[in-house]
Amino acid sequence: MTKLSVNVNKIATLRNSRGGDTPNLIQVATDIQHFGGEGITIHPRPDERHIRYQDAYDLKPIVHTEYNIEGNPIPKFIELVLAVKPTQVTLVPDAEDAITSNAGWNTKKHESFLKEVISEFKRNDIRTSIFVDPVPEMIEGAVSTGADRIELYTEEFASEYAKGNLKAIQPYSTCAQQAIDLGIGVNAGHDLSLDNIKFFKENIPGLLEVSIGHALISESIYLGLENVVNMYLHRLK
Ligand SMILES: CC(=O)[C@@H](O)[C@H](O)COP(=O)(O)O
């Protein structure tokens, strides 16, 4: 079974745009779980442009499903994760000024750093996952770090699939099988959507979890618009 972890970064983006508390992140995360969401993902960035570090603490008592915190393991992030103790931490090598995550780890080059950080999280009973491109050497390197899982970075798949290139799934299927053979779990995320998720799931062996945010929140707006416009019209009669 593949778990759906909903990334609520975009809810925080919307909230921050007005400086108030609408939409309320805690209420949204509560409702997502009530509707069947099997996890909540956040990716706090150092500039706190969407998820604030305080949000990570505020979510902790209400996330009764899987709590996944993603980010670049700079000291401030490590400190946050060790204090909050989520179910899982996903390490992402994103630059501070990146608009969004745009690459997986070079797990060979950063092996000793990753090993050190991962062992600290594991000592604290936090499951660890490393964000990687679907490249066999990087999967091998991820295994050497001692991580529990990899998260396959699916941006390339999503953009090729949208152009009709179904072969773009191949490296992901191969690397997922390799990960299973090497005894490491497989998560995936980035630009997964209602359009591509079924095909992706059907072609990835042993897919444990997907984290989806940007498309899921956008789709929720589109699919909710008719209902809400009609509710306003009704009140204006
Ligand atoms: C690791 C990953 O792919 C997601 O966490 C994604 O980066 C979401 O972050 P933003 O919402 O800041 O784009």
Ligand SMILES: NCC(=O)COP(=O)(O)O
């Ligand atoms: N790990 C991926 C994630 O949390 C959500 O990415 P996206 O769906 O916002 O692209």
